[in-house]
Amino acid sequence: MRYFSLLSSLFAAASAGHAQSSPIDNYLQEPNVKLVAAKAPSARADTEIDQVLPHRIPSRFGDYAAARLSVGSLLQSVEKLRLNKLVANTPGPAGVTALVSRVSVPSILGFATEYGGILQTNTGNVSTLRGNFLGIAKMAFGQEQFPYCPEIDQQNCQPASRWLRRFSGALSFANVSAVNGTATASAPNIPPTTVALFGDDYRMASWGLRLDLTANDPSDPKYVPAWKGAIAKLRNNEQSLKFTEAVSAVFDKIVDQEMYVKWREDTVGMLKTATTADFAQVLERQLDLLITKLAAADPEFESRIIVLRRSFMNYATVRDDLLKEIQSHRASLEYSNQHPLNQPNTSNIRFIYSHQPTRSPTLVTANFAATWYHQTQSGTSTGRFRDLQISGQIDRRLGEIPSLGHAVATFAGYYQWMKEDALINIGPGNVAPGSGIVLPSGAASLLGTKGHIGIVQGKLTIPINGVMKVPISVTWSNRTELIKKEDLRGQIGLAFDLDSIFRR
Amino acid sequence: MPCQLRPSTTSREDFLGAIGAKVTVKLKGPAGKGAEIVHIRYAGTEIDTEPPFEFTIKKGAKFLVVLAEASEAGILLQLVEECGGGGEQVLDRFHFDPMNPARGYIIRGE
Numbered sequence: 264m265r266y267f268s269l270l271s272s273l274f275a276a277a278s279a280g281h282a283q284s285s286p287i288d289n290y291l292q293e294p295n296v297k298l299v300a301a302k303a304p305s306a307r308a309d310t311e312i313d314q315v316l317p318h319r320i321p322s323r324f325g326d327y328a329a330a331r332l333s334v335g336s337l338l339q340s341v342e343k344l345r346l347n348k349l350v351a352n353t354p355g356p357a358g359v360t361a362l363v364s365r366v367s368v369p370s371i372l373g374f375a376t377e378y379g380g381i382l383q384t385n386t387g388n389v390s391t392l393r394g395n396f397l398g399i400a401k402m403a404f405g406q407e408q409f410p411y412c413p414e415i416d417q418q419n420c421q422p423a424s425r426w427l428r429r430f431s432g433a434l435s436f437a438n439v440s441a442v443n444g445t446a447t448a449s450a451p452n453i454p455p456t457t458v459a460l461f462g463d464d465y466r467m468a469s470w471g472l473r474l475d476l477t478a479n480d481p482s483d484p485k486y487v488p489a490w491k492g493a494i495a496k497l498r499n500n501e502q503s504l505k506f507t508e509a510v511s512a513v514f515d516k517i518v519d520q521e522m523y524v525k526w527r528e529d530t531v532g533m534l535k536t537a538t539t540a541d542f543a544q545v546l547e548r549q550l551d552l553l554i555t556k557l558a559a560a561d562p563e564f565e566s567r568i569i570v571l572r573r574s575f576m577n578y579a580t581v582r583d584d585l586l587k588e589i590q591s592h593r594a595s596l597e598y599s600n601q602h603p604l605n606q607p608n609t610s611n612i613r614f615i616y617s618h619q620p621t622r623s624p625t626l627v628t629a630n631f632a633a634t635w636y637h638q639t640q641s642g643t644s645t646g647r648f649r650d651l652q653i654s655g656q657i658d659r660r661l662g663e664i665p666s667l668g669h670a671v672a673t674f675a676g677y678y679q680w681m682k683e684d685a686l687i688n689i690g691p692g693n694v695a696p697g698s699g700i701v702l703p704s705g706a707a708s709l710l711g712t713k714g715h716i717g718i719v720q721g722k723l724t725i726p727i728n729g730v731m732k733v734p735i736s737v738t739w740s741n742r743t744e745l746i747k748k749e750d751l752r753g754q755i756g757l758a759f760d761l762d763s764i765f766r767r
Numbered sequence: 768m769p770c771q772l773r774p775s776t777t778s779r780e781d782f783l784g785a786i787g788a789k790v791t792v793k794l795k796g797p798a799g800k801g802a803e804i805v806h807i808r809y810a811g812t813e814i815d816t817e818p819p820f821e822f823t824i825k826k827g828a829k830f831l832v833v834l835a836e837a838s839e840a841g842i843l844l845q846l847v848e849e850c851g852g853g854g855e856q857v858l859d860r861f862h863f864d865p866m867n868p869a870r871g872y873i874i875r876g877e
Binding site for chain 2: 292293294295298310313314318319320321322323411413414415416419481486487490491494497498499503504506507508510511512514515518519524525527528531575578579582
C-alpha cells in the first residue's frame with residue numbers, strides 16, 4: 264500500500280505542476296527562445312528572433328499547436344536492437360525462461376508469455392505485464408500532464424516526470440487452468456509422494472516495482488565516443504526518417520505561402536519591439552493567429568500536427584533507449600511480491616547490475632537477490648528468511664536476419680542457497696509427503712530441500728518481427744527447489760513487445 | 768569554391784542560392800562535446816543520412832530540415848556551410864534543445 268501512496272503522490276504532484284504551466288510557457292522553455300525573450304527590445308537581432316519562428320523549432324511548435332487544437336494525448340514508445348530489455352517476468356516463478364533480470368524494461372508495456380520452468384518443475388503458463396510508469400502515466404493522463412523527459416536533460420524535467428521515468432512495474436498472471444499437472448515432492452530418506460499442486464484457476468503470480476539507479480554521465484571520458492556510436496545507430500533508424508518526414512509534411516506547404524511570409528514579417532516586427540514583460544503575450548497571440556489560419560487553410564493541418572508529435576516521441580524514445588544503452592555501468596533495484604501456487608507468499612529484493620565492457624554488442628548482467636516469507640508458517644520451524652540468489656548472464660547480439668532483426672545468444676549461470684527447506688501449502692484432501700496422512704486445509708509441508716541449487720542455461724532469441732520474439736533455451740540444473748535431482752530441459756517461448764505496436 | 772547560400776534580408780526565406788548549386792553543411796560544437804547531424808531532409812524527399820551532408824538547391828522556396836543531436840543539453844552549436852578550400856559560413860548558432868532536435872530553414876533557389 265505504501266507504493267500506491269507514493270505513486271498517487273507523484274501523479275498528484277504532476278497534476279499540480281501542470282496546472283501552473285501553459286503551452287506558451289513550454290514554448291518559451293526552448294533555450295534559444297528563452298534567451299531572446301530575456302533580451303531588451305533594442306538588443307534583439309533579426310536572426311535571434313528567427314529562433315522563435317515555428318519552422319525553426321518544429322517540435323516545440325507541434326506541442327503548442329496540439330495544445331491549442333486540443334489534440335488528444337499521444338501514445339509513444341519504442342524499443343529495438345536492445346539487449347538489456349526485460350519483457351518476461353523476474354526470475355523465480357514457474358514458467359519463466361530468464362535466469363537473470365536485466366536492467367531496463369519497455370517504455371509503455373511489455374507482455375510476455377513463456378512456457379517452461381527453471382526453478383520448479385511444476386510447469387506453468389505465466390503472462391507478464393510490465394511498464395514504465397511515465398509511459399503509463401502519459402497513456403492514462405496525457406502528455407500535457409506528464410511531459411516528455413529527455414534522457415540527457417533530466418535535471419530540467421518536471422519532478423514527477425523525472426521520477427516516474429525511473430520507475431517501472433510488473434504484474435504477472437499464471438494461467439493455471441491451461442495446465443493441469445502435478446509435481447513430485449521429496450524428502451530425505453522418504454519415498455516420494457505425489458502431491459496435487461495445481462488448482463483450476465487463472466491467478467496473479469506476482470507483482471513488482473523497479474527503480475533505475477543510474478543515468479548518463481557526460482563527464483565520463485568514454486561518454487562522447489559512446490554517444491557518437493549511439494548517434495550512428497540513430498541515423499539508420501526508421502523513426503528518425505519518419506520524424507523529419509512529419510516535420511516536412513507540416514512545413515513544406517507553409518513556407519512558400521504569402522500568408523506565412525506576411526505573418527513572419529509582422530511577428531518579427533512585433534517581437535523586436537516587445538518589452539520583456541510583453542514578449543510572451545505577443546508571441547502567444549501571434550502563434551494562435553497562425554494556427555487559426557493554418558487550420559482554416561488546410562483541413563489536414565491538425566492530423567499533420569498529431570503525426571509530428573507522435574513521430575517526435577517515437578524518435579525521442581529510440582534516442583533515449585540508445586543513450587541508456589551506452590551507459591557502461593547500469594544498476595537497478597527491484598522488489599517483487601510473489602504468489603507462487605501452493606507455496607507461501609514471498610518477497611524478493613534484487614539488485615541488478617549490467618556492464619557493457621566494450622562497444623561490441625555484448626552485455627554482462629549480474630543479479631544479487633534475497634527472498635523471505637511474508638510470515639512464519641505455523642507447524643514448521645522454518646524462519647522467514649528463505650534464500651539468497653546470485654546470477655550472471657552474458658548476451659551477445661548476433662548477425663542480422665534479413666527482414667527480421669538481430670538474434671541474441673545468451674549464456675547464463677545461477678546459484679541459489681536455500682537457507683531452509685522449501686515450503687508448500689497443501690489443500691484439504693492432500694497427502695503429506697512420505698506418509699498416508701491426509702492433511703487438513705492450509706497445512707504447510709516441509710520438504711528436505713535446503714542447500715545449494717546451480718543452474719546453467721544457453722539461449723537463442725530469434726526475432727519474428729518487431730513485436731514477437733521466440734526464445735529457445737536449454738537449461739541444466741543440479742536440482743530444483745522442490746526436487747533433489749538433476750534436470751535437463753529444452754524450452755521454447757513466445758515474447759510480445761507491445762511498444763512496437765503503440766509507436767505506429 | 769565560394770559559399771552557396773546567402774542570408775536573406777526579407778521574411779520570404781532564410782537563405783538564397785543558385786538553382787542546381789550543391790550545398791554541404793555540418794555541425795560544430797564545443798571542444799570535448801559531441802555534436803552530430805543525424806540526417807538532413809531537403810524539399811520533402813531529398814535525404815542525406817551520411818556525412819558529408821549535401822543537398823542541391825531547387826527552384827523556389829524549399830524547406831530544409833536538419834536533424835541534429837548533441838551530447839549535452841544546452842550546449843552552443845553552429846550549423847555551418849562548408850564552402851571549399853577550408854572556408855566556412857555560419858548559417859545558424861543555437862543552444863541544443865533535446866526537446867527540439869530538428870531545425871528548419873527556408874531556402875529559395877533562384
